[in-house]
Amino acid sequence: MTEASEVPSVTLQSQSQPQTNPASHEVRVDNFDDNDSSYGGDLDAASETTSLYSLITRHVYENGRRYHSYRAGTYWGPNDDTAQENLDLFHHIFNLSLDGNLFLAPIGPNPQRILDIGTGTGIWAIDVADQYPSASVVATDLSAIQPSDVPPNLEFQIDDFTLPWTFSKNTFDFVHARCIYGSVADYPALYSSVLDHLKPGGWFEQSEISVIPKSDDESINGTSLEQWGPLAWECGEKFGKSFKIAEESRDIMERAGFVNVQRKTVKWPIGPWAANRKMKEIGAYNRLGWDEGINGWAMFLLTKYLGWRSEEVEAMCAHIRRDLRNKHIHAYQDVNQKALLRGSSENYLAAPVVQVIPVIISPEERSSLTRCWSAISRRSSADDILAKGPPDFKATQNLQQQRPILTRDDKVKLNAATLELKSSEETRFLVASRELWLVDETQGTLDREDEAA
Structure with a gap:
């Protein structure tokens, strides 16, 4: 892994004192009473905890959006209310795409420990903790935006999953990641951490949305919507954190040592243009996600790494929103979901x-x-x-x-x-x-409704 910057530390400030020569002054030990209040007791510890809590929960504001302050700038997305609602909306779209399921991996009915990295609002972790009440679920993120009223078997931790993990090795039955594009500088190192912390026979599942909108009928050609994907890729190259992981992850995963990499690829329409009822619903929600999300996706990246002014970003977002409402544009995104096993083939065939x-x-x-x-x-x-x-x-x-x-x-x-x-x-x-056979479900050409309808 590329060397990460140090985690911010909190230093307690004290009043300045006159400088003294330590060799000429003896410091005597006061035989204080154990209850002497001048020693501070739990007060200083509470103050330090409060300072650390303030560091984690305060925010950075830029161009009208709010961002995390813990390891500020290491993640590109905002964490304000608009961004949180957008994250929850895409959780709903994933649920629709998976027919109400939370994941693909066959983890069995009684997983003991589950880890969700980059949990965002924590909505997936909350749902999985409800579904498996006997499991211990841990979810991590850079932003302290998760609710406090959660299942008792769920714990949120403010942490950077790209740094060395502090969990015990060989401890998780299931590790889950979703939409972590643009978050990781060293995917082989991340996958090595996942492998180290999965139990033998444990599962890792990663779901990524391609940032490149496409169309089978070339109706997207020349639009602002089409321009977004290459811009995101360029920002990722300058940021040092790829937005191409939906396209590249399978080879990286196999080289990392996972076995039986199972991939499912589906198309999410952008807009309600598909004839199929399920795809139409997904498309309607996906268009809403784009409409509400594009400003947050673009603002930090384009202003910081491509030198755009905020007004230019707003103008591009307006053009993309116009394209979203054009019923003649039949755009979609590829969504790749991969379930991976840690262990040998013998472990895989055990049941x-x-x-x-x-x-x-x-x-x-x-x-x-x-x-x-x-x-x-x-x-x-x-x-x-x-x-x-x-x-x-x-x-x-x-x-x-x-x-x-x-x-x-x-x-x-x-x-x-x-x-x-x-x-x-x-x-x-x-x-x-004896095998998990997961069909590579690239759905072919989506039928669309009659334009005159």
Whole structure:
């Protein structure tokens, strides 16, 4: 890890005293009574605690936004009420995207210790503490903005997760991170810390939203919305903390030593233009998130690292908000979620896994697809699958080239490019096997509503 700046310390100030020569003056020890109030007792400790608390809870104000003061400037986002509401809104969008689930990793029904790094308002940690009341949940952040009325099994800590961790090693069943782009200068060092502190067989899950808006029909081309992503990437390069982690994290994670890196990629529309009801709802909330969030995302980065004036940032934000309301722009973002295991393949195969695999498919294809997964589960050994990696659509077709698992029709139906997102064709499959098979769910082209509608 690159050397981090020292954590701010609090020094108690005393009144100045005349300088003396220590060699010519003897300091006598007063045989004071144990109850002598002049010694201070708990008063000085309380004063020091109060000073440290003030350091953590006070804020920095710049260009009309409020930022954290503890390790000020190490994170780019504001922490004022508007920013907090925006964080909670995106938590809701993640819940919609995950069909009400808080994560993908199969951590089992009784995790003992869970860590959430970069918790923000703490809303995810609160929900997971409610869901697992027997687990001890710890959540860290640079900003002391979390509520005090929380489940008794949840503890918030004000800390920088990019510094060396103070937790005992091999202690967590699950470590969770979400939207930490632009926060980390040394991802290999962070992932090393995660690995060190997970129990063998423990899970790490990271979810990242790409900052690059896209469109399949090129309707975003030439817009202010399109310009935002490259600007964020440029700021990250100058800031020394990448905003490309959604695109780059898988290779870094595998090099760090995680096994069975499972990746799920979904598209979040920006705006309610998608025909599918679920995607339409996600798009509506995502547009609101952009509308309320773009000022906070851009102000610190563009003024500090690209030399923009605050008025220029405001003007760009206004142009982006105009694009958000243009129904002819069919923009979306890729959202990557990765569940990773710490441990050997033997640990990974120690117990059967039942995993919900979201698949978008027509009712007529259900029986064929079910037969396909069942055939793979019966006829493919764990060694074969581990050698080839998790059987996503492509890997499944590679397996077919070596053994007659699937029929030709089944292979066609497993082609990800043929699976289009249509609300009338959504279903789910429960697939039980010795492996966690999580389909790489790049959803293809999102259907959009008729422009005239």
